[in-house]
Amino acid sequence: MAVPPPESPSRTAAELATQPACWRRAADAAPATEGLPRPGERVAVTGCGTSWFMAQAYAALREAAGEGETDAFAASEFPTARRYDRVVAITRSGTTTEVLDLLAALRGTAPLLALTADPATPVRDAADALAVLDWADEESVVQTRFATTALALLRAALPGGREAVLRAADEATAAVAEPLPAALLSASQWSFLGRGWAYGVAQEAALKMREAAGAWTEAYPAMEYRHGPVAIAGPGRVTWAFGPVPEGLEEAVRAAGGTFVHAPSDPLAELVRAQRVAVAVAEARGLDPDRPRGLTRSVVLGV
Numbered sequence: 001m002a003v004p005p006p007e008s009p010s011r012t013a014a015e016l017a018t019q020p021a022c023w024r025r026a027a028d029a030a031p032a033t034e035g036l037p038r039p040g041e042r043v044a045v046t047g048c049g050t051s052w053f054m055a056q057a058y059a060a061l062r063e064a065a066g067e068g069e070t071d072a073f074a075a076s077e078f079p080t081a082r083r084y085d086r087v088v089a090i091t092r093s094g095t096t097t098e099v100l101d102l103l104a105a106l107r108g109t110a111p112l113l114a115l116t117a118d119p120a121t122p123v124r125d126a127a128d129a130l131a132v133l134d135w136a137d138e139e140s141v142v143q144t145r146f147a148t149t150a151l152a153l154l155r156a157a158l159p160g161g162r163e164a165v166l167r168a169a170d171e172a173t174a175a176v177a178e179p180l181p182a183a184l185l186s187a188s189q190w191s192f193l194g195r196g197w198a199y200g201v202a203q204e205a206a207l208k209m210r211e212a213a214g215a216w217t218e219a220y221p222a223m224e225y226r227h228g229p230v231a232i233a234g235p236g237r238v239t240w241a242f243g244p245v246p247e248g249l250e251e252a253v254r255a256a257g258g259t260f261v262h263a264p265s266d267p268l269a270e271l272v273r274a275q276r277v278a279v280a281v282a283e284a285r286g287l288d289p290d291r292p293r294g295l296t297r298s299v300v301l302g303v
């Protein structure tokens with residue numbers, strides 16, 4: 001059974017619905033963006049929270065595209081003794097303490113590119129090159145369109161990436177409007193799975209539901225799920241796979257009485273559905289997705 005799209009009055013809902021247009025614009029912006037990784041370079045990508053998960057997704061995409069070794073680290077856990085040909089930081093606010101501290105520590109060791117929504121912030125001076133996506137900025141605390149648009153721009157610069165981004169934008173247009181299955185909204189627990197770059201996207205989907213709805217969510221590489229986490233699959237619990245599904249996984253979830261969810265669409269388009277579920281579940285629980293509990297738009301430490 002499906003329910004009609006929620007008519008959420010939230011900023012988060014309004015902003016997430018603009019993602020297809022933002023991704024198309026990112027695809028157009030990619031060729032003129034300076035400071036992007038070049039083929040063959042050894043690259044590290046970094047950020048905090050949502051931005052870290054976008055970094056993970058891009059790193060896997062770039063390496064799989066044959067463009068060169070690409071690592072992703074949370075800014076606070078970056079191994080600063082390692083040397084890279086280029087470091088890419090993603091930060092919507094441009095003010096996140098761990099990202100700024102890291103860029104200061106890395107200055108002069110490699111060209112530093114930052115993708116940000118706000119160039120009038122300290123990240124402007126902390127990086128060597130800035131990709132400004134101010135047209136994808138958000139009022140919402142919980143990130144949706146800035147993060148996915150940053151990933152879309154990076155992806156569009158990879159071989160075949162532009163076409164993939166445009167396809168994902170078309171699929172996301174449907175994902176924004178389609179009714180959400182009732183089983184997705186009424187669940188008590190959600191586990192998100194993916195392989196390769198879809199694992200970073202799965203991590204982001206799980207974070208979105210924690211941030212917006214205070215929901216119990218988990219995320220794993222899809223092949224890891226049967227190495228323990230499947231023990232929490234069961235009635236009223238959702239296992240949601242992004243990207244190709246490993247053989248036998250669906251059967252394992254169903255055998256446990258759990259709800260298995262998978263669509264053949266691009267993981268970024270599936271993320272849009274998960275974002276909508278996050279908003280709907282928040283509202284069903286009497287929470288305001290625009291005012292997530294305990295979160296601020298940017299984490300600025302020591303003030």
Ligand code: F1P
Binds near residue numbers: 047092295
């Ligand atoms: C990163 C971030 C967000 C998170 C929260 C705190 O911000 O961790 O992902 O949702 O709002 O900040 P930024 O460095 O991309 O601005």
